[in-house]
Amino acid sequence: MAPCGLCSLALPPKTSGFNQGGPKTVSLLALNQLEKTIAGRVLFKKVQLPLESGKRYGLVGANGSGKSTLLRILAGQEEASSGDVTSRSGTTIGFLEQDFSPWLEWPILDVAMTGQPEAFEALRALDSAEHGDQQLDEAAYAKHQDVLASTDGYTLAPRAAQILEGLGIPAQDHNNALHTLSGGYRLRVLLAKTLIGNPDVLLLDEPTNHLDLMAIHWLENFLSQYRGCLLLVSHDHTFLLRVCSDTLDVDYETITHYPGDYNYFLSRKAGDRETREKEIAKREKEIAHREAFISRFKAKASKARQAQSRVKQVEKIKIEPLPQSSRRAPNFSFAAGHTSGKEILRVKNLCKSFNDKSVIQDLSIQLRRGTRLAVVGPNGVGKSTFINCLVNELEPSAGSFEWGHNVQWGHYSQDPLKALKKSADNLLDWLWQKWQTKVKPWCAPFWAKCFFHRMM
The missing domain is CATH 3.40.50.300 (P-loop containing nucleotide triphosphate hydrolases)
Structure with missing residues (x-):
């Protein structure tokens, strides 16, 4: 497939490429008893979770907890160990690529436009016919026109250009080959390709890694208007707060949904943990009290029956141990070897x-x-x-x-x-x-x- 320039066929941009659904939420994906184990280590198990349109989920957890693995499973690029993921009929999924090698010789704008492949192919076919590179019969011509009408394809080039500029790639560079950009900017082009695709479900893994402050601010505003289902992995807590409506926490060998932003998640998770710790402490105290009674009176004939009753009561008290968190924090200490001048x-x-x-x-x-x-x-x-x-x-x-x-x-x-x-x-x-x-x-x-x- 050869690269081509298609700007001449494009009309002025109208609206953002994101679908503008109403307030009603629809379950687009469902995780059904999903489990993933790697080299004997359980990342998550027995996850039962719907993912709905109109929700922007921040996916949080320690490095190595399984966040990126989950995105790859949802994108169909990796198999779950057990369970499955079902999707609503017709649901499209956009996943941020990391490999730009297939696109190095392509014009930057064309790479971004391939995020809508049907529209891009239709534009390319019409462009080739216009320049005499290929012949189109009336049926083929009408088919391409229908594709462009149904996908808003005539605005594809200006919409792609708008996204590229928002991500910090100026218009004068859009017809240059992708290899003329640095690695970080090449990944921005792949991000533009993902965003232009109009997916029902958008999976973004650390999209701000190679963005400066202005591009991050632009992306915040862009994603805040998204009406599909967004799953976003980021260690930038401010970015999560500004973009996400819900939080998915990958920890304790499961995935927990918190119906609120990152601050709500922090408060709720800490509160839930404290409640469980208090409940365990209460049960341990109850066990200790009964065991003390048993130890004191088990040898007395008059109290033997009561002591035996306490033994049975203690046996019935079950304490589920709190699982260990996968989160760790680095503890660095840098001490100056000597004092410098002022x-x-x-x-x-x-x-x-x-x-x-x-x-x-x-x-x-x-x-x-x-x-x-x-x-x-x-x-x-x-x-x-x-x-x-x-x-x-x-x-x-x-x-x-x-x-x-x-x-x-x-x-x-x-x-x-x-x-x-x-x-x-x-x-x-x-x-x-x-x-x-x-x-x-x-x-x-x-x-x-x-x-x-x-x-x-």
């Missing part, structure tokens, strides 16, 4: 250009000890470039910078595996090369500080 960094008239494009122009700044500075702005304006200049990854085009007295800096890059990719060593040997002045036993207690402790 002035941490001085930057004077710093400039950086790439060929004829100026990214940083005459930047001057002074930082003092204790300062916490956020570097914000749209993608491509020079945030990472500025940091890379300070850590000697890039050479400034002009200007200067100077670290303060006794300052030692650490750098966590946008590509944290970059340093490891250049080395064939294992992690311990790599650390040893970086800090040869430290003894190897130092690593063990350091890693111990990073071990995860249980939450909830």
Whole structure:
């Protein structure tokens, strides 16, 4: 299938590509006793849950708890261990792809437009006929026209362009091949492809990972107008709060529905846990009281019958142990090796250009000890470039910078595996090369500080 440009066939945009259903909710998908086990580890089991139109579900849980696995099961890309997923007749599902390799030579706009494949194919056929590349008989021509009429296909190109621009890809780049974009922007194009598809069920796994603040804000507004069934995985709690109406918690080897936003979920889950803990404590106290009576009077003939009755009562009291949460939180501790001077960094008239494009122009700044500075702005304006200049990854085009007295800096890059990719060593040997002045036993207690402790 060859890429093509189809903008000439498009009419001005009318409305968002999302279906505008009414307030009535309809169950589009149903999870029926769904279970997933990987390598003997249960992610979730006996899940009985309807997923309804008009609901925007935030899917939350620890890393590795099964959130992405659930999305793949719903998208039909992975099998459940038992149980099944049923769908309402005619329900369409959109799932955010992560593999952009098949589309690298395609024009960016065309990639986004393939999110509505029937309309895209109809537009392509009519475009080919218009340019004499293929012949269409009257029936075929009418069929393509019907497809475009039923799918609002004539507005497909402007709608795709609108979404791409909202995600930070300017119109002047839309006819360039996908491979001209960086990895993060290529994923934005795949996100646009998913959003343009008008699915009844939309499955998004960490859609904000490669978005800047402006694109995240645009996506928040876009998804808030969605009237289908949305399942959204994100660790951005603010994003979840602004977008989602309901919460699905993947924990305790099950999936629990909380009919409210993320704050409601946090409060309700903590309250439910506290209630169960109090109930267990009450039953344990009751058992202890009866066992004390048994221990005290079991040897007395006058109380033997009562003691035996208490034994039977204790045997009937069942306490279901609380399951352990899969959530863990990192516990990091970074202590400065020594105290630096009061002035941490001085930057004077710093400039950086790439060929004829100026990214940083005459930047001057002074930082003092204790300062916490956020570097914000749209993608491509020079945030990472500025940091890379300070850590000697890039050479400034002009200007200067100077670290303060006794300052030692650490750098966590946008590509944290970059340093490891250049080395064939294992992690311990790599650390040893970086800090040869430290003894190897130092690593063990350091890693111990990073071990995860249980939450909830």
